[in-house]
Amino acid sequence: MKKKLSLLERMAAVPHIVWIALFIVGPMLFVLYFAFTDKNNQFSFSNIGQLGNYSHIFLLSVLFALIATAVCLLIGYPLAYFMARSKPSTQRILMILLMLPMWVSLLIRTYSLLVLLDNGGLINSLLKAMGRKEPLKIIGTGFAVVLGMIYDFLPYMVLPIYTSISKLDNRYLEAAADLGCTPVGTIFRVVLPLTVPGILSGVTMVFVPSISTFYISQKLGGGKMELIGDTIERQFKQATANAYHVGAALSLVMMILILISTLIMNKISDGDEGGVLV
């Protein structure tokens, strides 16, 4: 029986392996191939050499993603804490409220933000009715792009933190109180260190989509705030012989960037968990 099961188990993994090979490893190999060849399909470093032209775009993308992640953490952590500490019925309602926007496509959520914030949008019409002459110009600024990232990705920050806080053993908090720790002290010296894995997974889940976004920057940035995702999209859309190769090189760098940040996160989380346990 055991032998049969293990065969089945192995069979169960087959679809997943095929899937990964076809749709993840395969395309990645294509990216690698295109990144290191020129338009005549000769091996070349010229695409990688051109990446220097885009360094300021990379920097801007990293900067925007970092700001969005930091703000998400600042808003998300207290929210997650409040959710995890409230009674189950409130938790359920808050959870639904948090998840509700996620049932709507990201494109539509972002577009509705555009409709709200645009010069002739809802907010500016309201301001105009209240007597403001010049519209408040939000769309087309970096602020709008970061706002869009925060709005779209906040739930990805709250959920893992909420999970890790609600899994926290209440006895730690009681022990801290018994030993004379203030409530605020408990949060910073007990809860926060114990929920670092949740924070790190939240940070990754916000940072990665933020740094690779192109739709948010295109719509809310009014086409003026090009991030690395937009640059890659533009390269592939140009459909000229060379653009594919530059686009692939850019994608490769972005993948490496994301890989590095994920590795750093993993490193921190491993180290910290060890520290807490000791």
Add this chain to the structure above:
Amino acid sequence: MKKIICLVLAVFLLLPALALSSCGEKATTLYVYNWGEYISDGSEGSYNTNKEFEAWYFETYGERVKVNYTTYDSNEDMYAKISGGGTKYDIVIPSDYMIARMIKEGMLRKINKENIPNLKNIDLSPVFGEAKPYYDPEQEYSVPYTYGTVGIIYDTTKVAEEDLTGWDLMWNEKYKGDILQFNNSRDAFATAMFKLGYSVNTTDEAQWRAALEELKTQRTKCDPGYVMDDVFNKMETGSAAIAPYYAGDFLTMYEENDNLALFYPPEGTNIYVDAMCILNTSKNSEIAERYINFMLSEEPAIANAEATYYASPNKLVVNSEVYKSDMAEVHEDVMDILYGTSEIPMQFYENLPDETLELINELWEKVKIN
């Protein structure tokens, strides 16, 4: 236990095969790949072109055909997808310059005109006069669907009449932050080329570089938004005041915001023809030809012209009183806006050599990211 599992798995494996064999009389699928919102699709009670075609086909030929209709946003998107291979499309509706490129690259199939008797309804003389269409001189590969021109759309409540001098309206600092520019290299550069009085099809690098300087100046002085389809929402809500766009789309915006107006800059502007083509990879070219023929008949042609608001090259449409009165409800000067551009010098986008295309993209990047 093992036997049961095997049996279950076997049944699952066989299911698709059974499903296939039971569908021996399955309808043939015709794959049509068109621009978004470029057909009368039955929404809001309008004429459903594809459904009507399926019904008409069954009535006429006694066979079931199903139209698989998908859309794209730009010629380049469509080209990238099809040249990537592995697609099933039968019919595409690219613009003139893209048709020229696809003919050159052998992607299109010659059309058997015997299957398209309604070709007699097509009259391209308002566009080309006596000349032959440059993209397909003998009309071997393409059947015109619509044509249109680019004008500058402006908000009459914000833009002063005396500023309507020409393309320099888009460089007028008075309207800083209220100007929209195309978010693609070819169209954006064309606005600068028209302003400078150059041909949009020049291969002279110096002229493209001069246009680049214009676009850079525009970006620093007027802070334009770079948009494509967002132009509708932005002009309709008054979020922007000046935008170059297609005359047919102006009518769509005008329906939502009657403060808008359109003017054709005297320096000239862009004209295009979008035409139906059959791909070389099509497996059902005869059905595709019948589809094209159907599109040229009176009822679908009028329905589509009324749904898209673009100018029609079909005589049955242009001469139709129903069409004229329906369109007059949209805008009183509709025939002038769509068909009355003979005074304005028109330029087609022709297919440029690869070096020039790469140059434009390289220069466009300087506009976008520096």
